Amino acid sequence: xxxxxxxxxxxxxxxxxxxxxxxxxxxxxxxxxxxxxxxxxxxxxxxxxxxxxxxxxxxxxxxxxxxxxxxxxxxxxxxxxxxxxxxxxxxxxxxxxxxxxxxxxxxxxxxxxxxxxxxxxxxxxxxxxxxxxxxxxxxxxxxxxxxxxxxxxxxxxxxxxxxxxxxxxxxxxxxxxxxxxxxxxxxxxxxxxxxxxxxxxxxxxxxxxxxxxxxxxxxxxxxxxxxxxxxxxxxxxxxxxxxxxxxxxxxxxxxxxxxxxxxxxxxxxxxxxxxxxxxxx
Numbered sequence: 001x002x003x004x005x006x007x008x009x010x011x012x013x014x015x016x017x018x019x020x021x022x023x024x025x026x027x028x029x030x031x032x033x034x035x036x037x038x039x040x041x042x043x044x045x046x047x048x049x050x051x052x053x054x055x056x057x058x059x060x061x062x063x064x065x066x067x068x069x070x071x072x073x074x075x076x077x078x079x080x081x082x083x084x085x086x087x088x089x090x091x092x093x094x095x096x097x098x099x100x101x102x103x104x105x106x107x108x109x110x111x112x113x114x115x116x117x118x119x120x121x122x123x124x125x126x127x128x129x130x131x132x133x134x135x136x137x138x139x140x141x142x143x144x145x146x147x148x149x150x151x152x153x154x155x156x157x158x159x160x161x162x163x164x165x166x167x168x169x170x171x172x173x174x175x176x177x178x179x180x181x182x183x184x185x186x187x188x189x190x191x192x193x194x195x196x197x198x199x200x201x202x203x204x205x206x207x208x209x210x211x212x213x214x215x216x217x218x219x220x221x222x223x224x225x226x227x228x229x230x231x232x233x234x235x236x237x238x239x240x241x242x243x244x245x246x247x248x249x250x251x252x253x254x255x256x257x258x259x260x261x262x263x264x265x266x267x268x269x270x271x272x273x274x275x276x277x278x279x280x281x
Contacts, residue, residue: 012189016089019101019124020047021057022154028056030138035110037138038063045151046122046132049100050090052189053150053216056140057130063119065110067131070117092150096120096134106131149216158217159186160196160249167195170262171236176226177202177256183249187217195265196253202237204228206254211235219244224254236260 021044028043029036040062045054060067090098099105102123108115118138119131140147163184169177179201185194204226211223219242223235237256240247256263263270 009189016047016052017049019049019122019127020054021045021127024056024142024154026142028058029141030056030133031141032113032115032138035113036064037108037110037115038133044127044130045154046127046130048122048132050087051094051100052089053092054153055096055132055135056151057127057132059129060121060131063108063131065108065115067106067119067121068109070105070107096132096136147216149214152216153188156188156217157186158188158247160184160247161186162249163195165195165265166267167197168264169197169256169258170264171226171231172262174228175203176236176261177204177254183253185247185250185255192258192270194255195258195263196250196255199252199254202254206237207232209233209235211238213238215240217244218247218250 024043024045026043028038028040030038038056038058040058042059042062044057046057047054090100097105097117099120104121104123105117106119106121108118115134115137118134121131122128135150140151161184163182164180165182165184166180167178167182168175177197179195179197181201182195182197185196187194205228206224207227209223209225213221213223215221219240221238221240224237224239225231225234226236235257237254239252239254240250241252243251258270
């Protein structure tokens, strides 16, 4: 008897509720100023339940400091904080302290510093000899290359494709941009296709805002508002001026938040999928 086809998208989303891991095969180092806090050839990427991006985990022996129960963690089996299954996926903006599996929050104590609750030892039998480390607490290297934003997911892809589809972006009837030469960006599990447009095809002045974000796959993004549309101070678009080597094609192009704007592609309205960016911050 033949089985039914399985949607890989649904399968991957179902797995968000699991505690997941994969060895990296890379030398991983965590530094704080001039001090090495962890140095490991046996590091593992770990996703706690509901986490979209992983953190580095290393064997306890590879932490160059003393681990002690964090105040409030107290060695309890559940220093948490969030339910394993209930609630939306947790993006990189949700802090390390929001754990979703059983375990113990730990301070890392060195000769000259204390890193509060910067480590977490899961109670899971497979991972119990490891500690998860707070990415934001340290500077990180894979081999001899610095890693920014968050650890890269080996199962995550960002594909950029030149397109001739006509993309039109409006806000309450005001034309912001129109182009028949966009670059379409497809990113694993992101429910929308992003269209990056040439600056020449933007029809209104873009005013820079102070917002900056960092994507581990694309690099640092700068943001823009559109004062002529009454959106002063609200981010409606962004650009990667100097993207990482993975995505050189998007350098200097402009992408618009289609969750917040009216976007048509070849005359058909884009369906407004809900994402973490659907509402202005």
